[in-house]
Amino acid sequence: MTFDPNCIFCLIVNGDAPAQKVHEDDDCLAFMDIMPQSDGHVLVIPKRHAAQIFDVTAEEAAKLIRVTHKVAAAVRTAMQPDGVMLAQLNGADAGQTVFHLHFHIVPRYAGKKLALHASEMADADTLKTHCEKIRAAL
Ligand code: AMP
Numbered sequence: 656m657t658f659d660p661n662c663i664f665c666l667i668v669n670g671d672a673p674a675q676k677v678h679e680d681d682d683c684l685a686f687m688d689i690m691p692q693s694d695g696h697v698l699v700i701p702k703r704h705a706a707q708i709f710d711v712t713a714e715e716a717a718k719l720i721r722v723t724h725k726v727a728a729a730v731r732t733a734m735q736p737d738g739v740m741l742a743q744l745n746g747a748d749a750g751q752t753v754f755h756l757h758f759h760i761v762p763r764y765a766g767k768k769l770a771l772h773a774s775e776m777a778d779a780d781t782l783k784t785h786c787e788k789i790r791a792a793l
């Protein structure tokens with residue numbers, strides 16, 4: 656399957672749902688997580704619908720991690736966190752809540768606990784500001 660009309664990330668890829676986009680190329684898209692666990696939380700996805708890492712080829716996975724590597728570096732430059740966490744969840748029992756493959760880039764700030772996973776919507780202006788800062792660092 657390349658597109659799932661019931662998938663929110665497919666709708667974002669198609670431009671049918673809004674997102675603060677950080678990076679876009681032929682195969683991948685990176686955008687701000689709408690319920691960030693920390694300031695500067697970004698998601699990186701393949702444009703083609705695939706639920707889990709096991710549903711893409713090794714080549715597609717490699718492309719996704721190349722983009723994640725590049726965008727994570729920009730997040731680090733832009734947000735100046737004390738650390739950066741990368742996460743990728745496969746299956747509901749692993750905590751996955753959106754079933755379109757994605758890497759999380761989560762900046763970590765010393766002494767600051769993470770917000771709960773997918774719990775609270777971010778302020779739209781703050782997301783936009785973070786998005787612009789990260790784009791400028793790419
Ligand atoms: P996971 O639990 O690994 O599947 O993570 C899904 C992530 O997608 C969570 O961090 C959510 O906050 C995020 N999310 C859900 N809907 C949207 C959306 N429309 N735009 C941006 N991020 C989203």
Ligand code: ZN
Pocket residue numbers: 658659662663664665666703704705754755
């Ligand atoms: Zn999808």
